[in-house]
Amino acid sequence: MGIEKLIRKDLLAFGGYSAATAPETLEGKIKVATKDIIKLDANENPYGCSPRVNKALSQYKQFNIYPDDGQEKLRKLLAGYVDIDASYIVAGNGSNQLIDLLIRLLVSKSDEVINCTPTFGIYSFSTKLCGGTLVEIPRDNDFNIDIARVKSAVNKKTKIIFIANPNNPTGNLTPKKDIIELLGTGVSVVVDEAYYEFSRQTVLPLMKKYKNLIVLRTFSKWAGLAGLRVGYGLFPPGIADFILRIKIPYNVNVAATTAVAESLKDIGYLMASVQKLIAERKRLFTRLQRIGWLKVYPSQANFILCRVLNMEAKELYKRLQVEGILVRYFDQPRIKDCIRISVSKPEHTDALIKALRSKSLRQNRRMDK
Ligand SMILES: *Cc1c(COP(=O)(O)O)cnc(C)c1O
Numbered sequence: 001m002g003i004e005k006l007i008r009k010d011l012l013a014f015g016g017y018s019a020a021t022a023p024e025t026l027e028g029k030i031k032v033a034t035k036d037i038i039k040l041d042a043n044e045n046p047y048g049c050s051p052r053v054n055k056a057l058s059q060y061k062q063f064n065i066y067p068d069d070g071q072e073k074l075r076k077l078l079a080g081y082v083d084i085d086a087s088y089i090v091a092g093n094g095s096n097q098l099i100d101l102l103i104r105l106l107v108s109k110s111d112e113v114i115n116c117t118p119t120f121g122i123y124s125f126s127t128k129l130c131g132g133t134l135v136e137i138p139r140d141n142d143f144n145i146d147i148a149r150v151k152s153a154v155n156k157k158t159k160i161i162f163i164a165n166p167n168n169p170t171g172n173l174t175p176k177k178d179i180i181e182l183l184g185t186g187v188s189v190v191v192d193e194a195y196y197e198f199s200r201q202t203v204l205p206l207m208k209k210y211k212n213l214i215v216l217r218t219f220s221k222w223a224g225l226a227g228l229r230v231g232y233g234l235f236p237p238g239i240a241d242f243i244l245r246i247k248i249p250y251n252v253n254v255a256a257t258t259a260v261a262e263s264l265k266d267i268g269y270l271m272a273s274v275q276k277l278i279a280e281r282k283r284l285f286t287r288l289q290r291i292g293w294l295k296v297y298p299s300q301a302n303f304i305l306c307r308v309l310n311m312e313a314k315e316l317y318k319r320l321q322v323e324g325i326l327v328r329y330f331d332q333p334r335i336k337d338c339i340r341i342s343v344s345k346p347e348h349t350d351a352l353i354k355a356l357r358s359k360s361l362r363q364n365r366r367m368d369k
Contacts, residue, residue, distance in 0.1 A: 010131055017125050021326055032324025038351055040342040041326040043168070043195075043303050045224035047273035047345075050266035053225070053259045060258055067254045070244065074257050078232050081264055082204065082217070087237040090244055091252045091260075095194060095218040095231025099162075100126040101243050102214065102233070106159040106188065107132035114153055114161040116145045118170065118335045120192065123162040133157070138334065143170035143297070147178045154185045161185070164192040166199050169330065169340040171299025179203055183210045190214045194231075195301035197222035197274050198281075204234065211236050219256075221302060222274050223263045230256040277302050281343045287353045288341070294356075302343045303328075305335070313337045316361075323355045 020042035023034050039046075068074070071091050079086040092098040099122050107113060109131040115123050117136045127134050135158070137150050150161060161182055166173050182189050183206070191203050193215055207213050218231035230252055235243060263270060285304055288296045295307035308316050317329035317339055328340040341352065355361070 011129075014128060017121055018331070020328065021321075023326070026321070030322055030324060036324055038325045038344070038348050040344055040348065040352065041328045041340075042226065043221055043301070043342045044226045045221060045273060045277070045302075046348065047224060047276065049224035049259065050263050050269050052262040052266045052269075056258050056262045057255055060254070063254060065254070067250050067252060067257055069249050071252060071257075074252060074260060077261055077264055081267075082234065084204070084207070084234060085237075088207070088234045088240055089232055090235060090240050090247070091230060091232045092247070093251045093253075093256075094220060094229040095192070095216045095233065096122050097229075097247075097251060098216055098231060098233040098243070099123060099190070099192075100129075101247055102188075102190065102235075102239075103127055103130050103132065103160065105239070105242055105246055110157065111159045112155070112157040113159060114150055116150065116161075116163060116167075118143070118330070118332055119162065120164045120168045120194075132159070139167075139170070143167060143172050145174050145178060147181050150182060151185055154187055158185075158187045161187060161189045162192065163189065164194070165201070165203070166195050166300040168194065168301065169303065169328065169335065169338070170305050171297055171301050171303060173199060173201055173300050176201075176203060176206075180206070180210075183213055186212060188212045188214060190216060192216045194218045194221060197271070198278060198302050199300035201300070207234060207236075214239070219260060219263060223260075223270055224273070225256070225259050225263065228253075228256040228259050230260055276345075277343050280346060280349060283346065284341070284343055284349045284352075287349060288356075291353075291356055303340050304343065305338055305340050307338050309337075313339050319360060320352075320355060323358075323360075325352055325355055 023037040027034050074091050075086040075089045078089050103126045107130050110133060112133045112135050113127040114135045114137060117138055124134050135153050137153055139145055163174055189212060193202055196202055196217055204215055215234040220226035285296060288294055288306060293310045297305045314329050317327055320327055
């Protein structure tokens with residue numbers, strides 16, 4: 001054995017993050033051409049980014065120059081968008097990076113992080129990577145958080161409570177009064193509002209009163225910038241200042257910075273896409289509900305979780321992949337028998353429904369309503 005023996009012992013069992021499938025990796029493995037793959041597995045925006053972004057990037061002349069490490073202009077623009085002082089804001093290479101930075105800032109070995117499962121994978125990923133202890137509080141059958149149990153799990157070692165709101169992959173919201181109750185514990189509460197533009201629910205106004213509240217947002221979903229990696233966090237200024245200190249220099253690149261500036265000049269265009277997706281969410285929900293062998297969960301985000309009632313969810317995921325339709329499957333307790341479907345264009349909904357009702361899935365037909 002070579003230098004592998006030097007790897008941290010606590011990381012030997014670390015499984016990594018199971019990310020969405022990149023369509024190009026399926027080339028030659030399925031009959032469908034890469035360009036025809038319907039990607040419903042990563043909650044990306046099928047309408048793309050603002051055309052202003054493409055134009056500005058094609059004309060950008062300073063890719064040879066490092067970005068501003070202090071993100072001054074970017075933070076000011078974000079401050080205008082969210083209507084808060086720039087001293088609260090830090091931008092990241094995706095909001096994932098801010099989750100990671102916050103955990104690194106607060107969580108030492110044997111400190112605890114409370115996670116309300118099933119939920120977004122990065123909270124546990126970064127906690128484990130930092131050597132922190134994950135305390136998992138399962139959600140109820142409708143995926144609501146058991147607030148009393150979370151509160152009773154808080155102790156001297158607890159550093160963070162994570163709440164994705166709406167939750168990924170379940171799509172449901174946690175009521176504001178519940179979040180206020182958790183804020184009352186005094187530990188830091190991260191409310192991840194990655195899907196805010198779809199749910200229109202935010203706890204941002206609570207930031208003035210509660211100095212332990214952190215809100216995360218991203219441009220990956222509503223603004224169609226997932227590939228450029230840019231998100232932001234709203235932290236109490238004393239924390240924001242520290243996050244800026246511990247982050248890798250130049251973490252948000254100039255393309256992403258330019259893309260944010262252009263997106264914020266084109267909010268009307270982007271929100272029209274969001275509106276189309278919200279309308280399509282309703283249509284997709286109704287169409288899925290008519291399939292008798294799926295239990296469909298209501299969603300306030302741009303995806304819908306379905307429990308697969310009469311075959312392995314993994315099998316359905318594979319069969320759809322053969323047809324060139326990518327959905328998300330999770331090999332996790334409680335949602336092992338579920339798939340998550342991103343809301344996309346109407347023609348993609350139609351193709352998905354057709355595939356779900358097709359011959360290759362025939363054994364399920366008799367259960368259709
Ligand atoms: C998609 C998503 C994010 C966004 O991650 P980025 O790194 O900004 O692309 C954050 N939180 C949740 C819950 C998400 O679903």
